[in-house]
Amino acid sequence: MLNLHAVRLSFPSDSNIIVGQSHFVKTLEDIYEAMVNAVPGAMFGVAFNEASGPCLTRSDGTDDALRQTAIEITTAIGAGHIFAVVMRGVFPINVLGRIKDVPEVCGIFCATANPVEVIVAETEQGRGILGVVDGSSPRGIETDTDVDVRRDFLRQIGYKR
Numbered sequence: 001m002l003n004l005h006a007v008r009l010s011f012p013s014d015s016n017i018i019v020g021q022s023h024f025v026k027t028l029e030d031i032y033e034a035m036v037n038a039v040p041g042a043m044f045g046v047a048f049n050e051a052s053g054p055c056l057t058r059s060d061g062t063d064d065a066l067r068q069t070a071i072e073i074t075t076a077i078g079a080g081h082i083f084a085v086v087m088r089g090v091f092p093i094n095v096l097g098r099i100k101d102v103p104e105v106c107g108i109f110c111a112t113a114n115p116v117e118v119i120v121a122e123t124e125q126g127r128g129i130l131g132v133v134d135g136s137s138p139r140g141i142e143t144d145t146d147v148d149v150r151r152d153f154l155r156q157i158g159y160k161r
Contacts, residue, residue, distance in 0.1 A: 051080025
């Protein structure tokens with residue numbers, strides 16, 4: 001048996017998410033520490049699905065609503081050894097390096113504020129993430145004007161001088 005599902009993730013429009021794969025229950029505490037060390041005062045929730053033992057969805061965070069959203073995301077995906085971080089007022093670029101450095105993290109599927117669909121494979125054993133659809137397909141090729149807009153935007157939000 002092999003079934004494929006597209007799971008549309010739901011999260012607040014003023015937030016960003018990171019979805020990844022990990023391999024050990026210590027993931028939850030280590031991602032929590034990575035987040036608060038990267039951005040003190042960060043507002044976020046994190047959830048992790050175990051793949052053995054009691055197979056629980058475990059969660060933590062600094063904001064109860066974002067924590068609940070992270071639980072809803074990992075529960076909807078339903079795969080073991082995956083995690084979701086939902087953050088507000090923090091861009092993934094501020095924390096992604098720290099999360100990638102967590103020893104239990106195997107990989108990142110997406111870090112985005114775009115609409116996301118997770119492509120899930122389901123077998124008799126369980127579920128796994130095959131990949132994600134992050135945002136929309138390209139509509140054209142960047143023009144000189146688009147380059148100027150991109151560069152101005154990066155300076156407006158403080159990522160370039």
